[in-house]
Amino acid sequence: MSSTATAKKKQEQGSGPVLDWSAGHGPVTGALSATTGAFAVATTGAATAMPPGWALAVGAAGALGHTVAGIRVRNAGRTLATKAASWLVGAGWTTWAMTNGPLTWAALGSLATIGVGIGAAARSATLYEEAREDEANATEQRLIAAELSAERRAIAAEWVDRIQRVCSITVRVVGVEMWETGAGFSIDAELPPGGATWNKIAGESPRLSADARLPHGCTATASPGIHQGRVIIDVTTVNVLEEVRNYPADYGPLSVHTGIPWGYRTNAEQIRAYLREQCALIVGPTGSGKTNMVHNILAGFSRAEDMLTWVIDLNAGSAGLPWVLPALNGELTREDGKPVRPGVDWLAGTYDEALLMLDAAVRVAKQRKMGYQDLLSRANTDLLPVSAKIPQIMLVIDEGAEILASTDRQIRKLAEKILEVIRIARAMGVRTVITALGATGSVLNNLMIRREAKVRVALTGGETEGMDLSKMFPGSRGLRVDQAPHKGAGFMSTPESPAALFKAWRILPNQIREITAATSDRHPTLDDVSAKAAGPAYARRWDAERTVWMREQVVADDAEEASPLTPGLRLSALSDRQESPEDALARRFREEIDAQFGTAPEPRTTEPDDGAQQPAGLNLSALRGEEDSPAQQAALAALIAAGPAGTGASAIARALEEAFGTTRQTVVGWLKTWAKDGTVVRVGEGTKARYVHRSHAPEG
Numbered sequence: 001m002s003s004t005a006t007a008k009k010k011q012e013q014g015s016g017p018v019l020d021w022s023a024g025h026g027p028v029t030g031a032l033s034a035t036t037g038a039f040a041v042a043t044t045g046a047a048t049a050m051p052p053g054w055a056l057a058v059g060a061a062g063a064l065g066h067t068v069a070g071i072r073v074r075n076a077g078r079t080l081a082t083k084a085a086s087w088l089v090g091a092g093w094t095t096w097a098m099t100n101g102p103l104t105w106a107a108l109g110s111l112a113t114i115g116v117g118i119g120a121a122a123r124s125a126t127l128y129e130e131a132r133e134d135e136a137n138a139t140e141q142r143l144i145a146a147e148l149s150a151e152r153r154a155i156a157a158e159w160v161d162r163i164q165r166v167c168s169i170t171v172r173v174v175g176v177e178m179w180e181t182g183a184g185f186s187i188d189a190e191l192p193p194g195g196a197t198w199n200k201i202a203g204e205s206p207r208l209s210a211d212a213r214l215p216h217g218c219t220a221t222a223s224p225g226i227h228q229g230r231v232i233i234d235v236t237t238v239n240v241l242e243e244v245r246n247y248p249a250d251y252g253p254l255s256v257h258t259g260i261p262w263g264y265r266t267n268a269e270q271i272r273a274y275l276r277e278q279c280a281l282i283v284g285p286t287g288s289g290k291t292n293m294v295h296n297i298l299a300g301f302s303r304a305e306d307m308l309t310w311v312i313d314l315n316a317g318s319a320g321l322p323w324v325l326p327a328l329n330g331e332l333t334r335e336d337g338k339p340v341r342p343g344v345d346w347l348a349g350t351y352d353e354a355l356l357m358l359d360a361a362v363r364v365a366k367q368r369k370m371g372y373q374d375l376l377s378r379a380n381t382d383l384l385p386v387s388a389k390i391p392q393i394m395l396v397i398d399e400g401a402e403i404l405a406s407t408d409r410q411i412r413k414l415a416e417k418i419l420e421v422i423r424i425a426r427a428m429g430v431r432t433v434i435t436a437l438g439a440t441g442s443v444l445n446n447l448m449i450r451r452e453a454k455v456r457v458a459l460t461g462g463e464t465e466g467m468d469l470s471k472m473f474p475g476s477r478g479l480r481v482d483q484a485p486h487k488g489a490g491f492m493s494t495p496e497s498p499a500a501l502f503k504a505w506r507i508l509p510n511q512i513r514e515i516t517a518a519t520s521d522r523h524p525t526l527d528d529v530s531a532k533a534a535g536p537a538y539a540r541r542w543d544a545e546r547t548v549w550m551r552e553q554v555v556a557d558d559a560e561e562a563s564p565l566t567p568g569l570r571l572s573a574l575s576d577r578q579e580s581p582e583d584a585l586a587r588r589f590r591e592e593i594d595a596q597f598g599t600a601p602e603p604r605t606t607e608p609d610d611g612a613q614q615p616a617g618l619n620l621s622a623l624r625g626e627e628d629s630p631a632q633q634a635a636l637a638a639l640i641a642a643g644p645a646g647t648g649a650s651a652i653a654r655a656l657e658e659a660f661g662t663t664r665q666t667v668v669g670w671l672k673t674w675a676k677d678g679t680v681v682r683v684g685e686g687t688k689a690r691y692v693h694r695s696h697a698p699e700g
């Protein structure tokens with residue numbers, strides 16, 4: 001009960017009975033209450049010699065009270081009269097009975113008759129009130145409908161004229177549907193006989209939009225109707241792509257079969273990607289909102305009950321880390337106190353780890369083909385039935401297109417494996433999402449990608465360079481980069497939904513943490529057949545030596561610019577042989593995960609890490625054993641050039657990237673080695689930390 005209700009009740013108790021003139025009575029209870037009340041008053045009144053006029057006065061007050069209450073709730077005059085009459089008749093009988101004695105046959109008989117009369121009158125008044133209310137509602141609905149259909153008729157007439165003027169086609173509008181989101185409307189129209197097609201209207205989309213004086217970012221797009229003689233024209237009147245919308249707060253379960261929402265269309269409706277058989281390609285130049293889009297995708301996958309996400313991100317793991325580190329570092333808690341599983345099932349941020357992951361994916365696909373023969377034949381299908389017990393593996397490869405296009409011998413090895421997964425694993429439930437910085441020919445000319453990756457996204461963010469939309473969305477007309485000038489906005493097409501404008505939701509680190517915690521108990525575990533095929537490479541994916549690069553990344557960020565995604569992380573360097581508190585935490589986390597989710601480590605196949613090994617960054621592994629390579633010499637030169645002020649890993653990586661393709665992670669590895677052997681000195685702490693070459697180092 002609300003506090004006001006309680007207070008009201010207390011107040012009533014304190015001040016005696018309160019007369020509620022509007023308190024409801026049915027026809028029967030009303031009549032009963034009236035007659036028994038009158039009888040009680042008459043008998044006690046007669047016995048105590050009460051003046052009979054009092055009953056009449058009470059009746060008059062009752063009639064007046066009910067009339068006022070009735071007027072307040074807008075009862076009909078007829079209902080008011082019935083109620084007032086009931087009170088007056090009751091009071092009249094009481095006055096008469098008190099004078100002549102209530103316990104006579106005449107008094108009792110007339111009271112019974114009055115009771116039946118009041119009941120019948122009340123019933124008729126109730127029915128009358130209900131009918132009056134229904135009629136009022138219906139009138140209101142009729143008014144709304146009339147207003148709406150007048151608006152629809154006006155829209156229909158306006159667009160028939162417009163299509164005639166712009167496209168020289170005379171359509172007949174069959175229906176106009178106003179969108180619930182309030183962002184526009186759809187027109188269903190019949191094309192005239194004589195061979196006019198919907199494409200003709202679709203091709204004139206920009207001119208129609210201009211003719212309709214639509215705001216920037218709003219479009220009139222035509223698509224096929226229920227048959228070839230009909231066309232649907234979607235007209236947006238509010239530019240929802242201009243607004244920043246956060247990832248929806250409902251983290252309810254999803255499935256590969258329900259599709260995964262990736263963003264919203266111009267009509268503000270969600271657009272879903274169905275990835276049971278499809279791969280996806282996301283193109284977005286730097287700054288277009290590609291990382292944010294990847295987070296949208298990972299959020300959807302982590303909400304699914306039948307999907308496991310494996311992420312390859314050789315760009316220092318920035319896409320995957322926010323989904324892993326908070327859980328790995330024990331920063332998240334569940335209500336039941338159990339450990340929170342990372343939002344992705346495997347994260348590879350180094351070349352070696354990526355190779356392990358791709359090899360495992362190929363083995364899983366092959367093993368599933370053999371191990372599930374029986375199941376497939378029983379289900380009479382050649383498509384593995386994906387479920388929580390046999391989850392789909394989604395391989396998300398950030399900047400994967402650049403891997404595919406690389407000419408580097410090592411990277412080509414990764415590229416071949418990625419293509420192999422795409423080629424062999426469709427039926428066996430392993431699909432890929434590949435991102436690319438540009439819609440380069442090397443990616444889109446690849447037949448395999450063209451055929452298998454029909455879920456496509458181009459984030460433009462206003463960028464026109466290298467944005468060939470006709471290559472990304474062949475056959476679509478009227479798409480222009482300048483229609484989506486906002487970050488996170490672009491075009492998306494799926495086999496179910498033709499290419500059109502869309503925008504990804506904005507998703508921030510705190511929401512990633514929330515989703516990680518909220519979906520922790522929902523992630524499936526890899527089925528036995530697949531887990532066996534994936535082997536120790538999979539089972540030991542969270543081992544300290546395998547995740548060392550994640551911590552190095554944080555150390556690097558700490559030394560350069562504190563990562564906004566991992567505030568307050570203080571992971572010490574892992575070269576210490578003694579177990580640090582962070583190590584202990586990570587170990588406990590792994591043990592709990594293993595105990596709970598059955599990913600117990602296989603017997604060790606190699607000796608434990610002696611701590612001397614450096615994290616294997618992408619280029620570091622390429623450079624292994626090559627002391628003072630040209631890239632390292634360039635890095636040392638940059639350090640010397642920086643003088644006593646020193647410099648950081650990112651700045652050095654930026655300077656080297658073009659000439660040598662060196663990543664920040666690689667530079668971090670060098671800096672650590674050089675700090676140990678005294679080549680450089682680390683000065684300052686936290687975000688102020690810098691590396692100074694020994695020739696410029698302060699004395700002592």
Ligand SMILES: Nc1ncnc2c1ncn2[C@@H]1O[C@H](COP(=O)(O)OP(=O)(O)OP(=O)(O)O)[C@@H](O)[C@H]1O
Pocket residue numbers: 244245284285286287288289290291292293487488489503504505506507
């Ligand atoms: N859906 C969105 N809604 C609103 N703003 C967005 C959206 N996506 C991205 N942004 C804005 O764009 C900025 C860049 O986004 P993001 O880091 O995802 O881009 P990117 O393409 O990955 O760039 P980079 O490669 O430089 O990291 C964000 O900081 C944010 O301000």
